[in-house]
Amino acid sequence: MPNSSSISEFLLLPLGDTRQLQLLHFWLLLGIYLAALLGNGLISTAVACDRRLHTPMYFFLLNLALLDLGCISTTLPKAMANALWDTRAISYAGCAAQLFFFVFLISAEYFLLTIMSYDRYVAICKPLHYGTLMDSRACATMAAAAWGAGVLNSLLHTASTFSLPLCQGNVVNQFFCEIPQILKLSCSGSNLREIVFLIFTISLAFGCFVFIVVSYVQIFLAVLRMPSEQGRHKAFSTCLPHLAVVSLFIITGIYAYLKPPSISSPSTDLMMAVLYSVVPPAVNPLIYSMRNQEVKDAICKVISKVFQ
Numbered sequence: 023m024p025n026s027s028s029i030s031e032f033l034l035l036p037l038g039d040t041r042q043l044q045l046l047h048f049w050l051l052l053g054i055y056l057a058a059l060l061g062n063g064l065i066s067t068a069v070a071c072d073r074r075l076h077t078p079m080y081f082f083l084l085n086l087a088l089l090d091l092g093c094i095s096t097t098l099p100k101a102m103a104n105a106l107w108d109t110r111a112i113s114y115a116g117c118a119a120q121l122f123f124f125v126f127l128i129s130a131e132y133f134l135l136t137i138m139s140y141d142r143y144v145a146i147c148k149p150l151h152y153g154t155l156m157d158s159r160a161c162a163t164m165a166a167a168a169w170g171a172g173v174l175n176s177l178l179h180t181a182s183t184f185s186l187p188l189c190q191g192n193v194v195n196q197f198f199c200e201i202p203q204i205l206k207l208s209c210s211g212s213n214l215r216e217i218v219f220l221i222f223t224i225s226l227a228f229g230c231f232v233f234i235v236v237s238y239v240q241i242f243l244a245v246l247r248m249p250s251e252q253g254r255h256k257a258f259s260t261c262l263p264h265l266a267v268v269s270l271f272i273i274t275g276i277y278a279y280l281k282p283p284s285i286s287s288p289s290t291d292l293m294m295a296v297l298y299s300v301v302p303p304a305v306n307p308l309i310y311s312m313r314n315q316e317v318k319d320a321i322c323k324v325i326s327k328v329f330q
Contacts, residue, residue: 032117033110033193035288037101041108048105054304055098061307062087068320075320078156079145082138083310083317085165089134090303093127096120097198097299104197117199122180124198124299129223130172131302132275135268136230137164142261143237147244175223182216195288196295203291227275234268263309267302274298 037051038044069075069084100120104110112120144155183201189209196203205216238261245257274297311317 029114029188029192031111031113031192032199034101034104034112034199035195035197035292036110037105037197044105044108048102051098051102051105051300054300055094055102058090058094058304058307061311062091062303064321064324065307065310065317066091068317068324071324072320075316078141078161079138080317081161082134082141082165085134085168086131086138086306089127089131090306093124093131094300094303096123096127101197112199117194117204118180118184121183121199121201121204122176125179125201126172126176128172128275128299129175130169132227132230132271133168133171134165135264135271136234137168138264139234139237139268140164142264143241146241146257146261178219179216179223182219186216196291198295198299200295231272238265259314263314266309267306271298271302274301 036044037047065087066084069080069087097120100112100116104112141156144152148155179201183204186205186208188204188207190207192207194200194203194207201216201220208216241257241261245254245261248254248257274294277294311321
């Protein structure tokens with residue numbers, strides 16, 4: 023049986039049994055990737071260039087767009103290259119790097135979404151204290167904390183996962199290197215430490231989830247008490263997109279990491295991985311701009327300047 027010291031590469035899940043299907047998946051992933059790059063790039067440029075968007079909410083949206091760009095760039099290019107060149111291989115170091123950056127970016131994004139729910143809570147429930155609680159220094163500190171916590175979480179899991187002896191071969195049943203799939207390759211009984219780390223991370227994620235739920239309960243109660251219909255509409259237009267993103271992120275992530283092994287299958291695992299790693303970075307720009315006139319106006323300005 024191979025062990026981790028003898029493994030020089032891993033074999034990822036093929037995206038099709040035939041050459042035609044592989045090429046179809048390549049073009050589909052390329053379209054999704056370009057859409058994510060364009061959407062998140064436009065939002066980043068619009069927030070950076072439009073002074074009207076230099077507020078805490080849009081500062082965090084800029085960070086979210088940057089994390090989305092990094093997240094989708096960690097997984098899709100390698101999957102597209104494998105589909106185009108009809109290969110499945112990824113080097114041992116490449117797999118470790120991919121897992122590190124993916125866990126770092128996805129963790130930082132989840133922490134950032136939690137911070138964004140706090141921002142909306144303060145803006146709607148404590149508007150008189152918003153300038154004090156969400157000043158530029160506080161926003162920068164919270165964003166740095168989200169990025170830093172993502173790095174620490176990723177270092178912990180990457181070091182733990184790749185220190186395990188791997189006795190079950192080198193076939194990863196996913197289109198990128200994912201912790202649950204790497205754990206399936208470890209020797210029986212050797213992955214207890216990583217399971218403990220996963221339980222700790224899941225507990226932390228659950229705490230963030232409870233914080234988000236409590237925040238939005240308070241937000242919706244406050245919105246429903248607003249006498250102005252225009253005020254309620256504006257509050258919902260900034261909160262509902264964030265709630266939609268959080269819901270998709272949490273539901274698919276929980277399923278991917280907490281599903282019972284008895285209901286695991288390559289096709290189901292692939293679908294869930296796409297839903298939590300590919301779909302959010304691609305649709306977040308659409309979700310956040312669809313109900314937000316300020317973002318749409320800023321994006322239109324950026325596009326008009328490009329084509330002048």
